Structures are given as structure tokens and as C-alpha cells.
Amino acid sequence: MNLNRRSFLAALTASAGAFSLSSRAFAQSPFIIPTYGGTWAKFWEETLVPGFAEATGIQGRLDVGLGKDFVSKIRAGGAASPYSVFMGNEHIAALLRAEGFFEPIDMAKVPNATKLHEGLLNPGNSGLRGIVSPIGIAYRTDMVETAPKSWTDLWDNPEFRGRIGLYQIGNAGALLFLRLTAKLYGSGDLDIDTAFTKLKELAPFTQASWSGEVSTSLMRGDIAIAPVDWTEILTLQDKGAPVEIVVPEEGVLAYEQSFNIVKSGASKDDAHAYINYLINADVQANMAKVFYTSPVNTESVVDGDLAKRLPIVGDKMSRIIRFDWDPYVDIAADVADRWNREIG
Template identity: 55%
Template sequence: MAAAAGMSALAMPGMSLAAQSLVVNTYGGRWEKFWRSDLMPMFTKSAGVDTTLDVGLGKNFVANLRAAGVAKPPYSILMVNENIASLVRAEGYFEPIPAAKVPNLANAYPILRNPDDNGVRGIVSTIGIGYRKDLVKTPPKSWSDLWSNPEFKGKIGLYQIGNTAAMLFLLMTAKLYGGSQDAIDRAFVEIKKLLPFTQADWSGTLSTMLTRGDVTVAVIDFPEIVALQKKGVPVEMVVPTEGVLAFEQSFNVLKNAPAKEEAYKYLDFILRADVQEMMAKEFFTSPTNVRSRLSPELAKDVPVSGERMKSIFQFDWTKVNPQVAAITDRWNREMK
């Protein structure tokens, strides 16, 4: 079966076989390592559920789902970016999450719970502005400073439109300058004013550009800036006054899940306050549980938590998805 590719069992010795095995999807690299060494053993011990890890990319997971069909999904719960999840949700794969089955859902920040609890954003990596302290005279405080500060001209780093962060930046610009995420034309007009700017395929490339001084200011996720700081690169991160963007990992329960009860247990585990704190320490993500607490030292590396979670821009992906192809084509033609 296509969904079996990249899966490996994580059975624990002496574990009861009463619970059904749960397929858990995650990404490669540090994510896979953390899931294998920390999260899954901890989940198995606390919930008594055997797990099989499926490592890949969002497109792989969605392809597995579509190959199997709505009636026989290979997953019981799926973690993907919310913009991707919204596509699959529209195809009828997911169903609302019953709060009684997932007690920690009540502790998730309200803005992270989808309408009717049809999905919840359980892992959040915020995006703001990063800049070189030694190369910038007037540090930015807001998104508007990217347009108004002349020393940034020709020194701005943005994501390529194939990266979700570029679409987020476009939609935010539409809201800020056009009053609505629907003001796409206005967003293009405003972003073109930032030209010339350098575009990167992913955060690691932006980090390299900042390190070399190719760009002095960038739209970038905060964990990347923290990583650079720990390497000694003179960079700083800014939480813009207007709010922040975010990569949001959406957790969704499949309508015809083969192990639905186990899926509820896993989601409840992911949303636990202590698990969210663990992920903050590992990935510098923003805890999605209102009861999570960060040490003062860690809070410096995770600038968006607590009350600041309300500052994350939210968008309606059901409106955006039909326009993605046209927006991508237009961006590639005009942003040169």
C-alpha cells in the first residue's frame, strides 16, 4: 500500500495489544528524530498505544489519502500545514473533533480551533522580521517599515511563492493595505514597491543570505533566527506591531479512521501543556495550550506565546486555494 512507504514500527516491549496500532505521520530530519526518541515512546507509555511512524512530506501524505479514498484512509489522524489540510477537508476526508474525546482541545487557543472543531492547529512556528544588528541602523518595528525605511531597499529577503510563507505575506499585505485578504491586486501593487528583493525557497536559504549579508532584513520564521543567534550571527527578531504570520501544523481526524479512539488519544497528547513545552524547547515553536509555561530564558527564544498568540494573522484558506495557481503564475511573472 502506498501509505506504507517510509513507515516503521515503534512497538514497546511488554505493551498491551488491546489498543489498535496508530499510524502517525511526521516530517524528516529533526522532526523524525524527535518523534522517534521523545514523543512516541512517551505517548506509548502514557496511552498504551502502539505506533507506526510514516515519515514524508505533506504532498506524500495527501497522495496516500487520495490513493486510498475517503472510505479507507491509511491514517486515522493527519498532521499537515493548514493550507493543505483545508484542501483535503473540502474533499470530505475529515470530521469534527469531539471535545469530550480530546479534553485538551478545550485548552487550545481559540484562534487555533477551526470552525466546528474540524481540525486544530497543534504546532505553530511564528514568522516575523529578522535583521542584522550590525548592518541595520534603524531596526524595524513594524511590517510597514519594510516599505518606509530606505536603508532596506535592495536588501530585503522574502520567500518564493512556492513556500507557504510567501502566500501568507501576500495575504497579510492585502489585509494591511487593502483591508481584506481578498485585496490581492492591492497586495501585488504594494509588494512590487519593495523590488528589488531577494527570494529564497525556504528558511535555511534566508538564513544563509542573512549570515553572508546578502540581505540585511528578512521575512523569516523565528526559530531560524534563534538558530543563527546560537551560532553567533548578529541577528535579531522583531514581533511586528501589526501581528505575526505562522506556519501552522493542522491536526485532523479522519472520518473513516481505522483507529479513531487511538487518534483521539494521540491528539490529546500532542495538545498537552507539557508536550507543547517540550516542542518549544526542541523547535522554538509557540505553545498552543493556554496552560503551557515557558521559562524566562526560553521565552526570549519564543517571542510569541501567551497573550501574544492573539496576534497571529488568520486567513480563510477556502477562499485562497482556488486562486493559488493564478497567484503563483502572476507572482513569478511580476516579482522580478
């Protein structure tokens, strides 16, 4: 992350729109910002939180954890949530939304939301997807003779048999792949019976709980091919690994981080300002450099060299296969239990 932080922050201060230099110079108490660990926490601590403070005057304090941790704290907080903003995969956000913990975004307070690519603002303004990490088919170039072109190649190409890696059900990637399988082979993306039948046809396969495990399995040669996000594969390529990733003919899946206003949060104005800042065009472009994510803002500019490595940017964001997670809420627990019993 060799960034010109001073010039970057100065540009963001000028472009933060309605929230530049809030009338309250600094918050009476810190605004709690949930985020993930590792590189995420480093970027938030060193770049995003200072930039947010400089652009808005709002002091943020990080709470580093996993989506499940944020969910537990919101549920435990009841009428006094420790968070005013939630960050987590959209399928997790749908659970909390169904339980009544969120309220619609006040669009007047998030002007950058009008610049989002289509499909990233939820119906009724009930949250938006502010960070997008596309998932394609990754493979070892020295272990695969025929590069995949379609998701169905995982079933149809015999050289992949017994050499496939998949996510475990606790990872959003597993749910995305399950619903994709239902869409490809069943009556629709909620045809779970057909999805399980088809998944069993891929056995035996290696399961991983997170993308780093997929990378490790690829590098050890335990697997030759797997659905995985661009972030992980481009990072491996940076290290000289013999891996490639493709956009399947049908389109890509994507980890989509959902940002929502917590109904019982004490700092909702700060939460709106934070979401507005996060989806700022320059912030999104900078995150693409660090995480290889696809900018959600239509005005974000990705430079030529990086754009060549990120095929899902700009108009190509339409190639993301998305699912409605609200109707999935009622079957989520049963699907997880069935996966553990039948897939292992």
C-alpha cells in the same frame, strides 16, 4: 535535546487524562503518524512517539515526509487512507477539507482541546492548529542601522531596498505574507490584486523555498532583512550569529500546523488520542524547548530564560495575525500561477 526523558515520560503518563493506558494494551497494527524530517523526525522518534506509547498504550509508526506527500497519499488512498490523522499547514488542510477528506474532531475524545488558546480550534471542530511557529521580521544587526518596527518598514525604509528576502510561493510563508500585504494595503486579506502590486514594489528581492535558505542568505549577507520564523533565528543566535528578530507593531504571522481526523482512516480513536497527547501542556512546553515554538495549551509553562526569547507565548498569542483559509481554496491555484508569472 538534552532532556530527562524518563521523568518527562512519567509526568506525561500521569497527565495524559482520558487516554492514559488505553484498554487495548497495544495496537494490532501500528498507527501511522506523519511528520517532517530532520529535527522534527528526531524528536518524534526519540521523545514524542515513545511518550505517546507509554501514556496511551498505542504504538505509532512514523511516516516522514512533507505536507504535499501526506496530501498525495490521502488522495491516492481514497476510501482507505494510510493515515487517520493529518499534519500540515492550515492552508493545505483547507484544501483537503474542501475535498471532503476530513471529519470533525470528537471533542469528548480530545479533552485537552478545551485548553487551547483562542483561534486555534477551527469552526465546527474541523481540525485544530497544534503547533505554532511565529514569523517576525529578522535582520542582520551588523547590516541594518534602523531596526524594523512595522511590516510597512519593508516598503518605507530605503536602506532595505534590494536587501530583502522573501519566501517562494510554494512555502506557506509566502502565502501568509501575500495575505498580510493585502490586509495592510488593500480592501482586505483577499485583495490579491493590491498585494501583487505592493510586492512588486519590493523588487528586487531574493526568494527562498524554506527557512533554512533564508538563514543561509542572511549569514552570507545576500540579504539583510526577511520575514522568517523564530525557530530559525533563535537557532542562529545559539550559534553566535549577528541576527535579531522583532514582533512588528501590527502583530506576527505564524506557521500553524493543522491536525485533522481523516474520514477514511482506520484508526480514528488512535488519531484522537494522538492529537490529545500532542497538545498536552507538558508536551507543548517540551516542544518549545526544542523547536522554539509557542505552546498552544494555555496551561503550558515556559521557563524564565526561554520565555525572554519567545515573545509570543501565553496571552501574547493574541498577537498572531490569522487568516481564514477556506475561502482561499478557490483561488489558490490561480494565485500560485500568477506569482510564478509575475514575481518569478
